Amino acid sequence: xxFDGLATCHAGDDRAAPALRAIAEEExxxxxxxxxxxxxxxxxxxxxxxxxAARRFHIGLVRGGTPLHLARxxxxxxxxxxxxxxxxxxxxxxxxxxxxxxVLRRIHRDEARHVRVARRLALExxxxxxxxxxxxxxxxxxxxxxxLARDAFADMQVDPVSLDRDIRRLPDGLLVx
Numbered sequence: 001x002x003f004d005g006l007a008t009c010h011a012g013d014d015r016a017a018p019a020l021r022a023i024a025e026e027e028x029x030x031x032x033x034x035x036x037x038x039x040x041x042x043x044x045x046x047x048x049x050x051x052x053a054a055r056r057f058h059i060g061l062v063r064g065g066t067p068l069h070l071a072r073x074x075x076x077x078x079x080x081x082x083x084x085x086x087x088x089x090x091x092x093x094x095x096x097x098x099x100x101x102x103v104l105r106r107i108h109r110d111e112a113r114h115v116r117v118a119r120r121l122a123l124e125x126x127x128x129x130x131x132x133x134x135x136x137x138x139x140x141x142x143x144x145x146x147x148l149a150r151d152a153f154a155d156m157q158v159d160p161v162s163l164d165r166d167i168r169r170l171p172d173g174l175l176v177x
Contacts, residue, residue: 002061002073003027009066010121019117026110033103050148057141067126068134071175074118075135077111078174079142079167083158084108092157115174123177131175143167 003024010016061072084104087094095101122131143164146153150160 006066016121023114023117030107037100037103053145057145061138064134067122067131070118070122071126071131071135072138074115074122074174075138075170076142077114077118078171079139080111081108082166083163086158086163087156094156119175122175128175128177132170135175136170139170140168
């Protein structure tokens with residue numbers, strides 16, 4: 001997991017290392033919760049192109065060192081918050097399922113905190129311009145991957161066009177000191 005490695009990189013920092021270890025533990029919990037939800041779904045068709053695109057995307061997140069990696073994480077976790085906000089809108093099929101909605105709300109809340117931690121650590125050690133560029137590129141990459149699932153988002157009453165636009169847009173102030 002990314003946060004385990006980042007915690008090791010910050011092992012000498014009494015403030016950063018515990019925060020990063022806590023995030024790593026939460027990410028493991030998120031994986032477990034999502035896997036539990038997946039057991040109640042029909043088996044998804046494996047698409048080799050989508051899997052390879054996601055693999056390449058994840059490998060690219062660590063390029064350029066720790067500050068850029070943290071900037072990408074802050075940007076992507078903020079994008080996850082945007083996506084979960086759309087999925088959890090009142091009246092949608094996800095919000096109508098109490099078990100799924102509860103899990104996604106929990107993850108959404110945790111991801112918002114992850115954004116704050118990753119943002120703070122990135123800004124402490126990186127150039128704001130380089131951080132913003134890395135973050136914007138990461139969000140573009142995520143948006144490209146999410147486009148592959150646009151029909152699924154539409155089925156969940158999430159407008160894929162507006163989601164794409166908002167995922168690609170780096171939030172104002174995200175990586176500004």
